[in-house]
Amino acid sequence: MNTGDKVSPGRTSDARAELIGMARRNMLHAEAGTIEQADGVVRVPASNYFDERQWQREVDQVFKRVPLMLAMSCELKAAGDFKTLEVCGVPVLLVRDDEQVVRAFINSCSHRGAVVVTEQRGSRTRFSCPYHAWTYDGRGDLVSIYAESDFGEIDKSCHGLTRLPAGERAGMVWVSLDPESTLDLDVFLCGYDQLLAQFDFADWSLFEDRTLKGPNWKIAYDGYLDLYHLPILHRNTFGANMPNQALYDAWGPHQRVSSPDPGLLKLKDSNESDWPTARLLQGVWTIFPHVSIASFDGGGGRGVMVSQLFPGQTPLESYTVQNYVMERLPESDAVRDRAHEQFGLLEMVVRDEDYATGLRQQAALRSRPDAQVLFGRNEAGGQHFHGFIERLLACDSENLSDLFSMNSA
Numbered sequence: 566m567n568t569g570d571k572v573s574p575g576r577t578s579d580a581r582a583e584l585i586g587m588a589r590r591n592m593l594h595a596e597a598g599t600i601e602q603a604d605g606v607v608r609v610p611a612s613n614y615f616d617e618r619q620w621q622r623e624v625d626q627v628f629k630r631v632p633l634m635l636a637m638s639c640e641l642k643a644a645g646d647f648k649t650l651e652v653c654g655v656p657v658l659l660v661r662d663d664e665q666v667v668r669a670f671i672n673s674c675s676h677r678g679a680v681v682v683t684e685q686r687g688s689r690t691r692f693s694c695p696y697h698a699w700t701y702d703g704r705g706d707l708v709s710i711y712a713e714s715d716f717g718e719i720d721k722s723c724h725g726l727t728r729l730p731a732g733e734r735a736g737m738v739w740v741s742l743d744p745e746s747t748l749d750l751d752v753f754l755c756g757y758d759q760l761l762a763q764f765d766f767a768d769w770s771l772f773e774d775r776t777l778k779g780p781n782w783k784i785a786y787d788g789y790l791d792l793y794h795l796p797i798l799h800r801n802t803f804g805a806n807m808p809n810q811a812l813y814d815a816w817g818p819h820q821r822v823s824s825p826d827p828g829l830l831k832l833k834d835s836n837e838s839d840w841p842t843a844r845l846l847q848g849v850w851t852i853f854p855h856v857s858i859a860s861f862d863g864g865g866g867r868g869v870m871v872s873q874l875f876p877g878q879t880p881l882e883s884y885t886v887q888n889y890v891m892e893r894l895p896e897s898d899a900v901r902d903r904a905h906e907q908f909g910l911l912e913m914v915v916r917d918e919d920y921a922t923g924l925r926q927q928a929a930l931r932s933r934p935d936a937q938v939l940f941g942r943n944e945a946g947g948q949h950f951h952g953f954i955e956r957l958l959a960c961d962s963e964n965l966s967d968l969f970s971m972n973s974a
């Protein structure tokens with residue numbers, strides 16, 4: 566994976582123009598009461614959601630081959646800030662080094678493999694292994710060996726932490742779990758990061774995060790691409806008056822989901838340069854294969870819930886880290902309380918409505934192993950997602966770049 570930073574002059578205005586184009590298209594549909602439909606109804610084998618071999622292929626050929634969004638940049642604001650997490654069995658350490666570059670490593674000591682950093686977050690310039698105190702710096706270089714003269718001679722420069730390709734775009738950090746990956750991050754992102762950059766996440770802050778258990782990762786992910794269920798499954802919480810219709814925009818496998826919004830029509834005859842960016846960013850922004858970003862009013866400013874979805878130990882488990890990220894952290898107790906209430910509701914909705922339904926759904930599907938599930942012409946997002954997974958599983962590692970280049974917008 567190429568990790569270089571990329572700044573393209575003019576991209577910001579291109580991205581805003583693209584957002585405006587999408588808003589104009591949204592208005593046309595909102596006025597006409599129409600959506601764009603896929604060509605036909607697509608069928609996906611039910612066993613894709615629970616078959617052990619299928620799931621292992623997805624872990625190995627999806628999660629371990631493409632860059633994953635593992636942190637918001639604001640979680641690693643200052644030099645020395647670090648974060649650890651485990652993804653598909655790989656312990657990962659993320660650190661912002663003294664040159665402000667975010668680096669990623671397998672969090673396993675080069676001596677005998679112990680997990681070097683056991684805290685979830687913190688800030689420091691040296692990382693000392695809890696087993697025998699071998700110590701690494703923020704670049705993962707081995708800087709000292711405890712009782713070195715007793716240990717015997719080794720070349721320290723060859724015994725740093727194993728580096729994982731990492732790159733930062735749009736206020737987010739992507740990491741490949743494959744140390745040898747040559748997939749260029751910008752090829753993988755297909756320009757989508759230029760749109761995501763319009764949020765200005767680098768300047769936002771993490772309010773809180775929590776982890777939820779859920780069903781098979783694709784059952785969970787389907788829900789993030791699906792507005793069809795909102796007024797039904799969520800009718801008792803937030804969904805009663807929500808639209809069930811969706812417009813999908815894709816950049817390679819990454820998709821934005823928005824609903825035709827009659828409220829946008831108020832902007833129609835005003836100067837486009839005055840259109841509020843927050844309005845242009847409405848909806849759900851998914852990042853393949855495992856992230857969804859949903860906007861909401863954080864009770865005193867803009868907020869988003871960034872959900873990172875990871876496969877669990879078996880095909881029937883996943884876990885989701887919900888990160889509540891706010892443009893401005895609440896400054897008063899009243900605003901803080903409102904934000905907690907808002908985030909509590911979002912957690913409850915996902916846990917008790919989406920994932921509870923998904924867990925029952927996967928159990929029911931296992932009782933009909935030869936069945937197929939359907940994605941309608943109004944569910945183009947799910948069609949695109951499952952189609953891309955299929956192409957990715959069929960793609961050799963040496964052709965990965967071509968797969969993403971071919972599918973970029």
Ligand code: FES
Pocket residue numbers: 674675676677678679694695696697698699
């Ligand atoms: S395993 Fe880390 S110092 Fe021994």
Ligand SMILES: [Fe+2]
Pocket residue numbers: 788794798799919
């Ligand atoms: Fe939902």
